[in-house]
Structure formats: C-alpha cells, structure tokens
Amino acid sequence: MVEAIPNAIVLVDRERRIRLVNRKAEELFGYAREDLLGATVETLIPTRFREGHPRQVDDFFTRPETRAMGAGRDLFGRRKNGEEVPIEIGLSPIDTAEGLCTLAAIIDITERKRAQERFELVVEASPSAMIMIDAARRIRLVNRRAEEMFGYARAEFLGQPIEMLVPERYRAGHPGHVASFSSRPEARPMGAGRELFGLRKDGSEMPVEIGLTPIDAPDGHYVVASIIDITERRRSEDELRRSNAELEQFAYVASHDLQEPLRMVANYTELLAQRYAGQIDDRADKYIRYASDGARRMQRLVADLLAYSRVGSQGKPLVPVEAEQVLQAVTHALQRLLRESGGLVESDPLPRVSADEGQLHQLLQNLISNAIKFRSEAAPRVRITARPQGQRWLFQVSDNGIGIDMQYAQRVFQMFQRLHELGRYEGSGIGLAIAKRIVERHGGTIWIDSAPGQGSTVSFTLLAARAEGA
Structure with missing residues (x-):
C-alpha cells in the first residue's frame, strides 16, 4: 500500500x-x-x-x-x-x-519553486506596482515599483493589511469590496466607474487604476493587484479639458462677434450688386458678384462654427427623451425639403434615450438632411432603425443616395471637409462634424458604412434612459 x-x-x-x-x-x-x-x-x-x-x-x-x-x-x-x-x-x-x-x-516542490521564481521575476520586472494579498487581506508580495509608488520599504509591506494603502475615508467599506471580489473571483478592473486613490506613506494621495487577478496556489487563494499611478494622465486630461473649454469659448465668442461685421459686408455688397449692376462694366459686376458670394459663404461658415461650438458650450443636461417624438418634430421641420425632393422618411418605433433633446433634434436633422442632399437620381428614401445593445441603443440612418468610398469614412466627420467640388452641393461641410460632436458629448460613438452608388448607413449609439426609480 x-x-x-x-x-x-x-x-x-x-x-x-x-x-x-x-x-x-x-x-x-x-x-x-x-x-x-x-x-x-x-x-x-x-x-x-x-x-x-x-x-x-x-x-x-x-x-x-x-x-x-x-x-x-x-x-x-x-x-x-x-x-x-x-x-x-x-x-x-x-x-x-x-x-x-x-x-x-x-x-x-522543485517545479513549483521554479514557477514561483519565474512569477516573482515577472512581477518584479513589471512597470506597474504589483501587490499580492492573501484571503485575510494581508500583503504577501510586492515589487520594486510598489515600493517606489507608495514610499514603503518591502519589509514594511509584508504581513500588513492592504488597507494601509487605502485612504482613510474608504477603509470601512474596503473589506466588503474584497469579499465581493472573492465571491466571484475573475480578472477584472477594480471599481469600474469609480475614481480610485492610493495612500502613500507620507499621507499624500494619488489617483490610480487597479486590475485584479485571482490566483489559486497550493497554500490558498490570493489576489494580485496591478496598480498604475495615473496622476500625470489625470493632469493631462484636466489640462486638455480646460484647453478645450477655452477653445470652445473662443470659437463661440469669435463666431458670434464676427456675425455683425459679416452681415454688414454681405448687406452692402448686395446693395452694390443691386444699385450698380451694369453701370460700370462686366468686370466690375463679376468682382461684386464674387464679393457677395464670398460674404454669404463666410456667413454660413461662421454660423456653422457657432453651431459647432454651442454643442459643448451650451449643451443641456441629459434627460430621458422620446426619440420617436423628436423624429416627428424633425420630419415636420423638413417637410418643404422632403416635398421638393420627393423624399420619404421611414422608421421603426424609436426608444426612449438619455439625451439633450435639442441636440438629438439637430443630430437627426443633420443626418436626414445629408441623406436628402447627397441623393442619387432616384427619389431619396431614408430609413431609421434602433436596436438595444447592452445599456445603449444602436441607431442606424440608411439612405439610397450616392454613397462614398470607405477610404473617406473618417474624413467626412471632420470640420469643413468636402468630397465634392465647391458649388455642386450646398453647405459648408460641417454637418457630420456637428453630428459626431453631439454623439460624443452623449458618450456614444458614430461611424459610416457606404459604397459609391449604393447609399450610406450612419450608425451611432446613445445611452438608454433609466427606468423610473432606477
């Protein structure tokens, strides 16, 4: 035996x-x-x-x-x-x-020791701080980066509760978070959707990102935390946010203040064209016409720039909105354009979403107007659908227009970008840029699928409205 x-x-x-x-x-x-x-x-x-x-x-x-x-x-x-x-x-x-x-x-246990040594080498070489804790939340292993990040010597970590690295205001709830992870152990980021902070030895705090990985060892269950100090990233994001806000404000003020002098230039060139047409010579008439057309185009550009800047600077809070009702208002506003083009807008029942109602109106109006503008010889047909996708709704606006080559799929969402020669189609080329800005402000994404002569489908995502009481 x-x-x-x-x-x-x-x-x-x-x-x-x-x-x-x-x-x-x-x-x-x-x-x-x-x-x-x-x-x-x-x-x-x-x-x-x-x-x-x-x-x-x-x-x-x-x-x-x-x-x-x-x-x-x-x-x-x-x-x-x-x-x-x-x-x-x-x-x-x-x-x-x-x-x-x-x-x-x-x-x-030679092979186990070798595996453990390899594991420790990998942990030591990691650019992230690595901390392993046991089932009792005691620290059992740290790497050099953890020493640098938190300011403790390795011997000061070992055997101590992980809460030594958690700011005081979060400590009471931390054992519960650990227990919750242990009940469903799987590799995942910690605290998704929440801001996380680590506590250094000197008492200062730092914003961190943490990834958790469970490990089953012969002597028990462990959790390895991979920790990244995101102080510099947070500082860069804050700086970028401030810079964008300043740029938005500048664009708004500049475009708003340019409207009055541009209106004066446009009005007086129109008066010149009306009062002196044919009284000087053909060349003068041509020059006046150029000036008048240029002033009108500049007015459109400034108005579009103002609309673009307003998406960020004058956006309203996101609230539950019935997309079906917004679409009805959009088609009513576009009645004349639809009648003149012979266009038709069809849709499935649309959902309730979390949105700025005015911007959702502008988004749908821009997409439908684009579909009608870039139509083929056939009467324009626009179909709008929506289907659930997790906590979001995926909207699709499809048309039977001229379509585009997919090599331009990113370019069409940039400001003042045209794929056709000036004058062939009206507008400044900012409609899809505004649509993209609106969708991104709502936390969604937008893209286009198309082929020349086969129409286009613009897809975008919006958050579903929360149920009452949720």
Whole structure:
C-alpha cells in the first residue's frame, strides 16, 4: 500500500532511525532502500540543518499530532549526490509494534519553486506596482515599483493589511469590496466607474487604476493587484479639458462677434450688386458678384462654427427623451425639403434615450438632411432603425443616395471637409462634424458604412434612459 502512494514516504522511530521507505523515496533521494534502512533521518537533511533537527524530532514525539513540518519555513532535502531539493513534509504519528514512529510524506516542490521564481521575476520586472494579498487581506508580495509608488520599504509591506494603502475615508467599506471580489473571483478592473486613490506613506494621495487577478496556489487563494499611478494622465486630461473649454469659448465668442461685421459686408455688397449692376462694366459686376458670394459663404461658415461650438458650450443636461417624438418634430421641420425632393422618411418605433433633446433634434436633422442632399437620381428614401445593445441603443440612418468610398469614412466627420467640388452641393461641410460632436458629448460613438452608388448607413449609439426609480 505504501508503494502505491505517489509521494515519498519515510517512517522514522524515536531514535530518528529510518524504518521504512517506499520506491518514491528511493527515486527522490537517489538511495537504494538498503542504504536508508537503519540510517538516521539526518542522512536526508542538508548539513546546515542537521544540528537542530534532533530537538525538532523530540518536540514532535512530545506532542504527536498530524501536521505540516516547518510551517512558514523553506524546507530542503539532501540527495545522495549532495544536491538539495525543495520539499514539503507532512508528519503523522504512527503506532507500530516497535513503538511510536513518525510517518513523513514528502513532496518534491522543485517545479513549483521554479514557477514561483519565474512569477516573482515577472512581477518584479513589471512597470506597474504589483501587490499580492492573501484571503485575510494581508500583503504577501510586492515589487520594486510598489515600493517606489507608495514610499514603503518591502519589509514594511509584508504581513500588513492592504488597507494601509487605502485612504482613510474608504477603509470601512474596503473589506466588503474584497469579499465581493472573492465571491466571484475573475480578472477584472477594480471599481469600474469609480475614481480610485492610493495612500502613500507620507499621507499624500494619488489617483490610480487597479486590475485584479485571482490566483489559486497550493497554500490558498490570493489576489494580485496591478496598480498604475495615473496622476500625470489625470493632469493631462484636466489640462486638455480646460484647453478645450477655452477653445470652445473662443470659437463661440469669435463666431458670434464676427456675425455683425459679416452681415454688414454681405448687406452692402448686395446693395452694390443691386444699385450698380451694369453701370460700370462686366468686370466690375463679376468682382461684386464674387464679393457677395464670398460674404454669404463666410456667413454660413461662421454660423456653422457657432453651431459647432454651442454643442459643448451650451449643451443641456441629459434627460430621458422620446426619440420617436423628436423624429416627428424633425420630419415636420423638413417637410418643404422632403416635398421638393420627393423624399420619404421611414422608421421603426424609436426608444426612449438619455439625451439633450435639442441636440438629438439637430443630430437627426443633420443626418436626414445629408441623406436628402447627397441623393442619387432616384427619389431619396431614408430609413431609421434602433436596436438595444447592452445599456445603449444602436441607431442606424440608411439612405439610397450616392454613397462614398470607405477610404473617406473618417474624413467626412471632420470640420469643413468636402468630397465634392465647391458649388455642386450646398453647405459648408460641417454637418457630420456637428453630428459626431453631439454623439460624443452623449458618450456614444458614430461611424459610416457606404459604397459609391449604393447609399450610406450612419450608425451611432446613445445611452438608454433609466427606468423610473432606477
């Protein structure tokens, strides 16, 4: 029966003499069975540990009970050729005809040690702070980056509760978060949707991102936290946000203040054209016409720039909005354009979404107007659909127009970008840029699928409206 056990088995008496070994013990230590029987167990122990071993054997026989040997210490066995091997040992008292003996079950953990060393090398080399905690939330492993990030020496981390790195205002709730993770252990980011902060040794805080990975080890369950200090990223984002706000304000003020002088230029060039047409010469008439056309185009550009800047600077809070009602208002506003073009707008029932109603109106109006403007020889047909996609709705506005080559799929959403020569189609080329800005302000994405001569489908996502009481 002992021979069938997959671990090395060594039976030792009170005098520390080996009374029994199995085949696995022969293989592990490199001795023949007859070489071990009757020898002291210290034969299998490295020289540096032999002096204290008799006392440990005596302690076991004083309190004989099944237990792991050397809990918390690294144990090594010594092979016949002098090599050492890392091992784990389980001790059990056994009553035999010759008296009480100790049965040692020995496992070679060389491969596990190698894997652990490789793991620790990877952790140490990581550019992120890496911290491993046990089921009791105690820190068991950290890397150099964690020392640098939090300001503690490695020895100050080990054995301490992870809450030492959590700001005081979050500590009371942290054990609950750990327990929640342990109930569903899977690799995932920590605190999705929440701002996270770490606490340094000097008491200062830093914004962090944390990824959690559960690890099952022979000695228990652990969690490895990969931590990134996002202080610089947050500072850059804040700076970019301020810069964008300033640019939006500048664009709004500039475009608003340009309207009056442009209106004056346009009005007076119109008066020149009306009052002096044909009274000077053909060249003068042409120049006046150029000036008048240029002034009108500039007015349209400034008006469009003002509309673009208003998306960010004058947007209203997002509230539940019935997209179906907004579409009805849009088609009513576009009645004349639809009648003149012979166009038709069809739609499935549209959902309730979280939106700025005025901007949703502008978004749908821009997309439908574009579909009618860039029509083929056939009467324009526009179809609007929506289907759920997680917590969002995916809208699609499809038409039977002239379409575009997909190499221009990004360019059409840029400001003042045209794919056709000036004058062929009205407008400044900012309609889809405004649509993109509106969708992004609503936390969604927008894209186009198209082919020349086969129409286009503009898709965008919006957050679903929350149910009452949610």
